[in-house]
Amino acid sequence: MEATPDSSSKCSCRVIEFLESSIGKKIMVALTGLLLCGFLITHLAGNMFLFVGPAAFNHYAEFLESQALLPLAEAGLFLLFLIHIALSVKARFANAAARPVGYQVSEDKGARTPGSRTMAVSGSLILLFLIVHVGTIKYHLGGLRGDTLFAHVTGWFSNPLYAGFYVLAMIGLGLHLSHGVQSSFQTLGLNHRRYTPLIKGVGLAFAAIVALLFASMPIYFLFFGGAK
Amino acid sequence: MTMNTEKSGGMNLTLKVWRQKGPEDRGGLVEYKVTGVSPDQSFLEMLDVLNEQLVARGEEAISFDSDCREGICGMCDLVIDGQAHGPDKGATTCQLHMRRYKDGDVVTVEPFRAKAFPVVKDLVVDRSAFDRIQAAGGFVSVNTGNACDANNILVPHDRAEKAMDAAACIGCGACVAACPNASAMLFVAAKVSQYALMPQGQPEREKRVLAMREAMDDEGFGHCTNEYECEAACPKEIKVSNIARLNREYLRATLLSE
Amino acid sequence: MKLDSKIPTGPIEKSWDKARFELKLVNPANKRKFKVLVVGTGLAGSSAAASLAELGYQVEVFCMQDSPRRAHSIAAQGGINAAKNYPNDGDSVWRLFYDTVKGGDFRSREQNVYRLAQVSNNIIDQCAAQGVPFAREYGGTLSNRSFGGAQVSRTFYARGQTGQQLLLGAYSALMRQVGANAIKMHTRREMLDLVVVDGAARGIVVRNLITGAVEKYAGDAVLLCTGGYGNVFYLSTNANSCNVTAAWRAHKRGAAFANPCYTQIHPTCIPVSGEHQSKLTLMSESLRNDGRVWVSKKKGDTRSPDQIPEDERDYYLERKYPAFGNLVPRDIASRAAKQMTDDGRGAKGTLSVYLDFQDAIKRIGEDKVREKYGNLFDMYHHITDENPYKVPMRIYPAVHYTMGGLWVDYNLMTTIPGLFCLGEANFSDHGANRLGASALMQGLADGYFVIPYTLGGYLAGSKLPKVGTDHAQFAAVEADVKARTAKLLSEKGKASPQELHRKLGHIMWDDVGMGRTAKGLKDALQRIPALREEFWKTVAVTGSGDEFNQTLERAGRVADFMEFGELLAKDALTREESCGGHFREEHQTPDGEAKRDDEKFCHVAAWEYKGEGKEPERHVEPLTFDNVHIAQRNYA
Numbered sequence A: 001m002e003a004t005p006d007s008s009s010k011c012s013c014r015v016i017e018f019l020e021s022s023i024g025k026k027i028m029v030a031l032t033g034l035l036l037c038g039f040l041i042t043h044l045a046g047n048m049f050l051f052v053g054p055a056a057f058n059h060y061a062e063f064l065e066s067q068a069l070l071p072l073a074e075a076g077l078f079l080l081f082l083i084h085i086a087l088s089v090k091a092r093f094a095n096a097a098a099r100p101v102g103y104q105v106s107e108d109k110g111a112r113t114p115g116s117r118t119m120a121v122s123g124s125l126i127l128l129f130l131i132v133h134v135g136t137i138k139y140h141l142g143g144l145r146g147d148t149l150f151a152h153v154t155g156w157f158s159n160p161l162y163a164g165f166y167v168l169a170m171i172g173l174g175l176h177l178s179h180g181v182q183s184s185f186q187t188l189g190l191n192h193r194r195y196t197p198l199i200k201g202v203g204l205a206f207a208a209i210v211a212l213l214f215a216s217m218p219i220y221f222l223f224f225g226g227a228k
Numbered sequence B: 001m002t003m004n005t006e007k008s009g010g011m012n013l014t015l016k017v018w019r020q021k022g023p024e025d026r027g028g029l030v031e032y033k034v035t036g037v038s039p040d041q042s043f044l045e046m047l048d049v050l051n052e053q054l055v056a057r058g059e060e061a062i063s064f065d066s067d068c069r070e071g072i073c074g075m076c077d078l079v080i081d082g083q084a085h086g087p088d089k090g091a092t093t094c095q096l097h098m099r100r101y102k103d104g105d106v107v108t109v110e111p112f113r114a115k116a117f118p119v120v121k122d123l124v125v126d127r128s129a130f131d132r133i134q135a136a137g138g139f140v141s142v143n144t145g146n147a148c149d150a151n152n153i154l155v156p157h158d159r160a161e162k163a164m165d166a167a168a169c170i171g172c173g174a175c176v177a178a179c180p181n182a183s184a185m186l187f188v189a190a191k192v193s194q195y196a197l198m199p200q201g202q203p204e205r206e207k208r209v210l211a212m213r214e215a216m217d218d219e220g221f222g223h224c225t226n227e228y229e230c231e232a233a234c235p236k237e238i239k240v241s242n243i244a245r246l247n248r249e250y251l252r253a254t255l256l257s258e
Numbered sequence C: 001m002k003l004d005s006k007i008p009t010g011p012i013e014k015s016w017d018k019a020r021f022e023l024k025l026v027n028p029a030n031k032r033k034f035k036v037l038v039v040g041t042g043l044a045g046s047s048a049a050a051s052l053a054e055l056g057y058q059v060e061v062f063c064m065q066d067s068p069r070r071a072h073s074i075a076a077q078g079g080i081n082a083a084k085n086y087p088n089d090g091d092s093v094w095r096l097f098y099d100t101v102k103g104g105d106f107r108s109r110e111q112n113v114y115r116l117a118q119v120s121n122n123i124i125d126q127c128a129a130q131g132v133p134f135a136r137e138y139g140g141t142l143s144n145r146s147f148g149g150a151q152v153s154r155t156f157y158a159r160g161q162t163g164q165q166l167l168l169g170a171y172s173a174l175m176r177q178v179g180a181n182a183i184k185m186h187t188r189r190e191m192l193d194l195v196v197v198d199g200a201a202r203g204i205v206v207r208n209l210i211t212g213a214v215e216k217y218a219g220d221a222v223l224l225c226t227g228g229y230g231n232v233f234y235l236s237t238n239a240n241s242c243n244v245t246a247a248w249r250a251h252k253r254g255a256a257f258a259n260p261c262y263t264q265i266h267p268t269c270i271p272v273s274g275e276h277q278s279k280l281t282l283m284s285e286s287l288r289n290d291g292r293v294w295v296s297k298k299k300g301d302t303r304s305p306d307q308i309p310e311d312e313r314d315y316y317l318e319r320k321y322p323a324f325g326n327l328v329p330r331d332i333a334s335r336a337a338k339q340m341t342d343d344g345r346g347a348k349g350t351l352s353v354y355l356d357f358q359d360a361i362k363r364i365g366e367d368k369v370r371e372k373y374g375n376l377f378d379m380y381h382h383i384t385d386e387n388p389y390k391v392p393m394r395i396y397p398a399v400h401y402t403m404g405g406l407w408v409d410y411n412l413m414t415t416i417p418g419l420f421c422l423g424e425a426n427f428s429d430h431g432a433n434r435l436g437a438s439a440l441m442q443g444l445a446d447g448y449f450v451i452p453y454t455l456g457g458y459l460a461g462s463k464l465p466k467v468g469t470d471h472a473q474f475a476a477v478e479a480d481v482k483a484r485t486a487k488l489l490s491e492k493g494k495a496s497p498q499e500l501h502r503k504l505g506h507i508m509w510d511d512v513g514m515g516r517t518a519k520g521l522k523d524a525l526q527r528i529p530a531l532r533e534e535f536w537k538t539v540a541v542t543g544s545g546d547e548f549n550q551t552l553e554r555a556g557r558v559a560d561f562m563e564f565g566e567l568l569a570k571d572a573l574t575r576e577e578s579c580g581g582h583f584r585e586e587h588q589t590p591d592g593e594a595k596r597d598d599e600k601f602c603h604v605a606a607w608e609y610k611g612e613g614k615e616p617e618r619h620v621e622p623l624t625f626d627n628v629h630i631a632q633r634n635y636a
């Protein structure tokens, strides 16, 4: 009986210790990041129905809406974003504090990539995108652009500013993932002489494909919108 | 590589050196002209010559650390034109030669920068944080006299080689200096890996990584965001695969240890 | 001064057991009442400090670098000997003992060397258990190689970084005790003096190199593990900070200095490239297995090596020593190179000789050569900017190791009770010449397996009154230290300490280096005091004493070298024979070999300091050889 509270407190203590530790924090960012990549895949697949046609897309949307577990999934997704953002921002601040006085001349030895350099910027851009995206598409801020979801979405995409912002955000997403995917494998300890080059390649391809396909939607509907 | 073919000619360089009287002083770059530099000189010998001239003029010499001058003690530690240990790959500052430079070059020399490595004076920093991390768990607990015959512990050749790759770390701190986040992960990973790879390290495997991680964070080093600059700057070319191993070991220890 | 070596009597195989049995033991509960000050964190210091803390003593440790891991032991490349006989090739404790006595040219104590060979196996066990990544066979057992001309493979190694790995092992043991609060570690402290109270060493005075503060520490015993004095020659393979200061200060407080003239010169170093040179880099001797050493037959030949046809080359080692050829021992190879350059036949007229791999490349192919020596070739290429696959390497001898040091008895205690000396800093085990891979062995033997017993014997056997840093003697020594610092700072000359050090080095190298003559030594004994005077008149030390001040540090060390160099020359002059690393040109065989004089010089010379400006007194500890038959070396 005595042991129970003791060991449970030890257990929660360990979780906190893990989350506060530099490595634990990064492992959580990596895990949530990879899960978000999973969301991106399904989201991308679903949105590809836009190219099939209004009926298909609307049908897909209705199908999603009808799922009883949707609110739960949405809550989970929200939590993923929250953990990912909270911990990565925390890490960012700690990293800035780790070098209070910087270099007068700073030159790397060629290991950094455009993606790795810009993780905070690209992440912030994605966050901004999410606010605009979910705000306009889901919560109809800025009004309804059509009576079906298809019409609403493509209606927004016919706005050059809106579509342009999407494209910009997708460049950010691509950058974020170009570093993020292989980085999360490394953070999770998955590094192997044979597989790591493969992971790096696949990660880059993934980032490019996801960004291109997402970006193709606003571009397509901006120029060929309302064709149907 | 820029080569000065005229061996005896000697080049003239402009140095911009970080001078700082002490930890509290703000410090700043001071410009020096050095003349007649031989391409056969090492970078530190070039600084030696400058210092001799300064002392002869009654000015205070530039403080910088070095000892073995052959790339093994890990004492030398400059950031040269923004790069820890200068431009060469797999080399320490003391192994950098002036034939890397050409007449007229302007070279900026700064100390390693990290909160955990406070400046002592000029280019000298305090890296005792590394010792404290080591004291937290970078050892096998075996008292003198306790050992069994060495061949009772078998370490397969490839394992031993891998462990040696990690053990080659000279504790210079260039990984921290080069890391955009001032993270000490490569150093800690090298030590944790050496022991994790060898049978001798197994009894304290979980305890060690938990303790060393904690000590590392307590010192105020940054988080690793996998920039891999540490590996590129490491004079012993310690691989970042060790960092992955450290992450793995830490996760494993968190989940498994009592 | 009486030299009591406390060598155990009786059969040599039993002498260490006997000594250990006779040493008194400190009761486990009493150990924590004793405080031990350990100066130096090389192999000797780190291993001693860790072992003593494990036993329960209070230990405080000092080193000059920012971390104990940076002591110069870190630079040893080749390996460490032990009599394990794992390769089954006929090695034994007796053979290692025999080889070491013979290698030391019969100028070491048999019992010390025997003990060294005995504990050598425990060292390997201890280091392996610590996780030192020694080279391994595919089955997981330890690998060996043969080293330094030994006929058996008894050298254990960790790539080309054996010293580093052994030191990191000892350092990890040290840091473990630091983490457990059993050791207090003081980095960036330079020991500047020893405090002797009632005839026993009771403390040290150090300078905090960061703040400049002069600090006092009291203890029940002091262990000097401060390394060798090779830097008296200015250029050597030693690290910049290697010094004689701690040992010299102890000497001036009463510790006898033994055999200072025994210095080892390593034949395969990268030659000096100019006045700016700050240190010399050693390249493994293994290069001589496949490289051929030669110079031009003509004097002052400045042709590039590819312009010198085969019949105009003198492969002098092969010519003079047909049996051993390029593989003659270190001292012989070094001296021969000097003879060639003295004769004006150095490579392109410089102070260097060729080490040529063309024949090896022809014989076994460039790939095989690369496989064997790739990293050495790269290192050479990097430093000299010459490609040794195309152009023969240029090599020259350099000062590498010092066999002399503070005189210690069998228990490693100096002539000051309570002051012990371990590692390269003492004179104990190598006689007049050290064999390859034996210094690491000795440092760790002293620290792990000798001092833990002998220190206890001293502490248990002596009644030490309580002495703290408030004792008057501490104040007196502190005042001395401060006065010396103030004196250095008061000189407002124009010469940097480095420049004066370089001048000393020139004298030492020219007259007290490889080939010593009575005339040269006498000359040096004139020039060194003159230079010392110049030093005190012209040295420029900028900055102040109460701050981080590397110029001041350097000046202090050079000042001590200026005094010590004279003793070294004096010792070399009085030792009218050639032995091991000490070669007096007057004493050689017709074919140029070192000729010992066992009648007159089969002894240790231990010098006693008699005061400022007074002649030091030379004491003698006779050496006897009951187990190894004393004979002349012959490599022709």
Ligand SMILES: Cc1cc2nc3c(=O)[nH]c(=O)nc-3n(C[C@H](O)[C@H](O)[C@H](O)COP(=O)(O)OP(=O)(O)OC[C@H]3O[C@@H](n4cnc5c(N)ncnc54)[C@H](O)[C@@H]3O)c2cc1C
Binding pocket: C039, C040, C041, C042, C043, C044, C045, C062, C063, C064, C065, C068, C070, C071, C072, C073, C074, C075, C076, C077, C078, C079, C080, C162, C163, C189, C190, C191, C192, C225, C226, C227, C228, C237, C238, C239, C243, C245, C246, C282, C400, C401, C422, C423, C424, C425, C436, C437, C438, C439, C440, C441, C443
């Ligand atoms: C390039 C090179 C290669 C070598 N290779 C081999 C080899 O392959 N095999 C082999 O057996 N041997 C080799 N040796 C010799 C061997 O490395 C050394 O003899 C041995 O390591 C010395 O160890 P030590 O503990 O006595 O001293 P060191 O390791 O020199 O340590 C000296 C310590 O004393 C401290 N110290 C010194 N003065 C003071 C002071 N005044 N105040 C406070 N602290 C002080 C220093 O900070 C340092 O911690 C080599 C030597 C060199 C130079």
Ligand code: HEM
Binding pocket: A043, A047, A050, A074, A077, A126, A130, A133, A134, A137, A138, A139, A149, A153, A166, A173, A214, A215, A217, A218
């Ligand atoms: C550019 C092409 C994209 C299109 C056409 C698109 C379309 C949609 C649609 C139609 C919805 C459903 C709105 C609703 O439930 O009413 C939605 C929701 C969402 N989208 Fe997108 N999206 C795109 C890109 C992205 C990207 C790149 C991200 C992430 C970075 C993203 C994140 C989200 C999120 C988080 C939701 C809310 C999910 C929920 O709460 O149900 N979208 N998107």
Ligand code: HEM
Binding pocket: A026, A027, A029, A030, A031, A032, A033, A034, A036, A037, A040, A084, A085, A088, A089, A092, A119, A120, A122, A123, A124, A126, A127, A176, A177, A179, A180, A181, A183, A184, A185, A187, A188, B224, B225, B226
């Ligand atoms: C769909 C959206 C997102 C995905 C798929 C994603 C994915 C990832 C991945 C895989 C990583 C690498 C983790 C690691 O290195 O171990 C990462 C890191 C990071 N993410 Fe995101 N992320 C997303 C959104 C965001 C957002 C909205 C922010 C908000 C500011 C953000 C900020 C960061 C930061 C700062 C890092 C850097 C930490 C690091 O480099 O390790 N991310 N992200």
Ligand code: SF4
Binding pocket: B168, B169, B170, B171, B172, B173, B174, B175, B176, B186, B187, B190, B230, B233, B234, B235, B236, B237, B238
């Ligand atoms: S990992 Fe490399 S850069 Fe970092 S301390 Fe070790 S040797 Fe230096």
Ligand code: F3S
Binding pocket: B178, B179, B180, B181, B182, B183, B184, B185, B186, B223, B224, B225, B226, B227, B228, B229, B230, B231, B240, B243
């Ligand atoms: S550069 Fe820094 S971010 Fe990680 S991979 Fe190296 S520690």
Ligand code: FES
Binding pocket: B065, B066, B067, B068, B069, B070, B071, B072, B073, B074, B075, B076, B092, B093, B094, B095
């Ligand atoms: S001075 Fe020792 S590594 Fe550079």
